[in-house]
Amino acid sequence: MVETVLSVEGLSVSFGGVLAVDNVSFSLKRQELHCLIGPNGAGKSTFFKAICGVVRPSSGRVWINGYEATRLPAHRVARLGVGIKMQVPNLLEGLSVEENLWIAARCRHSAREAEDIVESLMNLTGIEKYRTSLVSDLAHGHRQHVELASALATKPSILLLDEPAAGLSETEVDELSSILQQLKNQTAILVVEHNTRFVRMIAESITVFHKGRILAAGSPDQVFQNEIVKKVYLGSN
Amino acid sequence: MTSQQTGGFTHVFFVPIVCGTLVFLFAPVFASTYTLSLLCVYALLAISLGLIWGFGGILCFGQGAFFGIGAYSYVIFSINFGLPWTSVLFAIVFTVLATTCFGAAMFYGRLGDVYLAVVTLVFTLILNRFLNSTAGPEYQIGSARLGGFNGIPGFPTLNFPWSDAAFLSDMVFYILCCVILVISWVFCRWILRSHFGRVLVAIRENEERVELTGYDVRLYKTAAFSISGGLAAMAGVLYANWAGIVTPNLFSLTLSAEIIIWTVVGGLGTLFGPMIGSAVLTAVKLGLGHQTLVDNFFVMGILLIAAVLVFPRGIAGAFSGRRVSVFGSKKKGKWQTRSNRTQEKLSND
Numbered sequence A: 001m002v003e004t005v006l007s008v009e010g011l012s013v014s015f016g017g018v019l020a021v022d023n024v025s026f027s028l029k030r031q032e033l034h035c036l037i038g039p040n041g042a043g044k045s046t047f048f049k050a051i052c053g054v055v056r057p058s059s060g061r062v063w064i065n066g067y068e069a070t071r072l073p074a075h076r077v078a079r080l081g082v083g084i085k086m087q088v089p090n091l092l093e094g095l096s097v098e099e100n101l102w103i104a105a106r107c108r109h110s111a112r113e114a115e116d117i118v119e120s121l122m123n124l125t126g127i128e129k130y131r132t133s134l135v136s137d138l139a140h141g142h143r144q145h146v147e148l149a150s151a152l153a154t155k156p157s158i159l160l161l162d163e164p165a166a167g168l169s170e171t172e173v174d175e176l177s178s179i180l181q182q183l184k185n186q187t188a189i190l191v192v193e194h195n196t197r198f199v200r201m202i203a204e205s206i207t208v209f210h211k212g213r214i215l216a217a218g219s220p221d222q223v224f225q226n227e228i229v230k231k232v233y234l235g236s237n
Numbered sequence B: 001m002t003s004q005q006t007g008g009f010t011h012v013f014f015v016p017i018v019c020g021t022l023v024f025l026f027a028p029v030f031a032s033t034y035t036l037s038l039l040c041v042y043a044l045l046a047i048s049l050g051l052i053w054g055f056g057g058i059l060c061f062g063q064g065a066f067f068g069i070g071a072y073s074y075v076i077f078s079i080n081f082g083l084p085w086t087s088v089l090f091a092i093v094f095t096v097l098a099t100t101c102f103g104a105a106m107f108y109g110r111l112g113d114v115y116l117a118v119v120t121l122v123f124t125l126i127l128n129r130f131l132n133s134t135a136g137p138e139y140q141i142g143s144a145r146l147g148g149f150n151g152i153p154g155f156p157t158l159n160f161p162w163s164d165a166a167f168l169s170d171m172v173f174y175i176l177c178c179v180i181l182v183i184s185w186v187f188c189r190w191i192l193r194s195h196f197g198r199v200l201v202a203i204r205e206n207e208e209r210v211e212l213t214g215y216d217v218r219l220y221k222t223a224a225f226s227i228s229g230g231l232a233a234m235a236g237v238l239y240a241n242w243a244g245i246v247t248p249n250l251f252s253l254t255l256s257a258e259i260i261i262w263t264v265v266g267g268l269g270t271l272f273g274p275m276i277g278s279a280v281l282t283a284v285k286l287g288l289g290h291q292t293l294v295d296n297f298f299v300m301g302i303l304l305i306a307a308v309l310v311f312p313r314g315i316a317g318a319f320s321g322r323r324v325s326v327f328g329s330k331k332k333g334k335w336q337t338r339s340n341r342t343q344e345k346l347s348n349d
């Protein structure tokens, strides 16, 4: 069993000369629940996109479950076991909730397994009631749950969540954190989040991004006590 | 569960088949089989676009080109080798190969939707230009002269397999067209209900999501494009046999635009829609052909605008009252596509 599921070495992404991600090295262990925080424009989303093959890194390497994934097309990275929920809405708008999940589940599973996965995920995220609703008709909170469920439907070993709590009410945030706690023994989870309360609830360890670089990393207490972090991020919040 | 499935199956599958058969059987009472054959050919051509545009979100202006390639390759092969039925096979295989290469180049090159429409349009116009310039004797493939704007007349047409001289009568040819149309429709329905078809619909909804899930979107789109090319080629072969001549007009902008109008007027996202659209509009066009009072295209244009304003989801879409989900509800024991629902609804009306 590979202990390190995701390992990134010296990853850089530049957009026309602007370094959005600057020489970042990072690793994620099996069953780890890790949070990525940082001010707006720090490069967190770009870091995610570079890992899953949506954006091409200008240098550096990425390994997923022991396989090199640098510059692989997005669908190949997904097949190596990466599930992602993007920051922007990214669902099959004209399809129902269960169809959204089915498409994802069926990719690497038989029809029968796919149906089981769809049922269990709707159950987990509490969206059974909306199984036949079009996702474009759903309220924001439920859409976030569908996003989470469809990222999970491929049974990834690495789950990347870009701002899963954005726009959720306090109770919904609590629900989400308990869902993530339940998922912890199935998959490694990396969460980008601005909601400090949520981060404190879930994080086992935290990495702080600033201007494309890693500013600090460690346990929640260490990070939130860190003077520089307070200054660039927490202070500004 | 089995009986329920059989019940559902009878309902959504056999009802349209029975209605379709009745329409095909009684249509010759109202119009000549010669005209009706053309309507079938165009319906097949319309399905070929309806499949990739309505379900895959691929707006292709090149359907006329694949129609033409199918027709020309049939004619060239049959002039050189006789054997009409083998030529049919050859024409389809050749066109499918051509569309696969063309599609792969576009989809693996990550061409955007708008560029794809433009590139396929230009492709059609280039072929049109090229074939118009092939009047000279140097443009000869085997014993088939391309003949420039005059096209190629006089080639072996479909016959009964037991004798070269046993040509198909108008009635038999009409029946053949009907059968091929029905088979193609069943084939498309089967595709759309398969895993492949559902992924295709998902790609239409959000390509990036599907890609991030682990599907190779380029491969799926290329495959859909090839299937559509094959259907258009089949229509082209039938057209060549119907007309007895092929000309560069097959590659004209007019035809390619018409196919798009049929699909929009009939109903995007359904299989029945494009067929109905093509039949209705072609019938109108043929009707108008006998008078000189108003220009054909003027009427077509008015009809297109009227249809888009009055039935934004096309004729077929207007009949299926509410917006339906693509796979439909699973509670019925199976999943239906949007088009199935429409067809069900249509066959009940």
Ligand SMILES: Nc1ncnc2c1ncn2[C@@H]1O[C@H](COP(=O)(O)OP(=O)(O)OP(=O)(O)O)[C@@H](O)[C@H]1O
Binding pocket: A015, A020, A038, A039, A040, A041, A042, A043, A044, A045, A046, A047, A087
């Ligand atoms: N496609 C793009 N083209 C050009 N620049 C981009 C692109 N995507 C991101 N950037 C730039 O890269 C930097 C990092 O952006 P990114 O979206 O990764 O930040 P982030 O940390 O996710 O911020 P937020 O917390 O607001 O989501 C920003 O300066 C942004 O303007």
Ligand SMILES: [Mg+2]
Binding pocket: A044, A045, A046, A087, A162
């Ligand atoms: Mg971001």
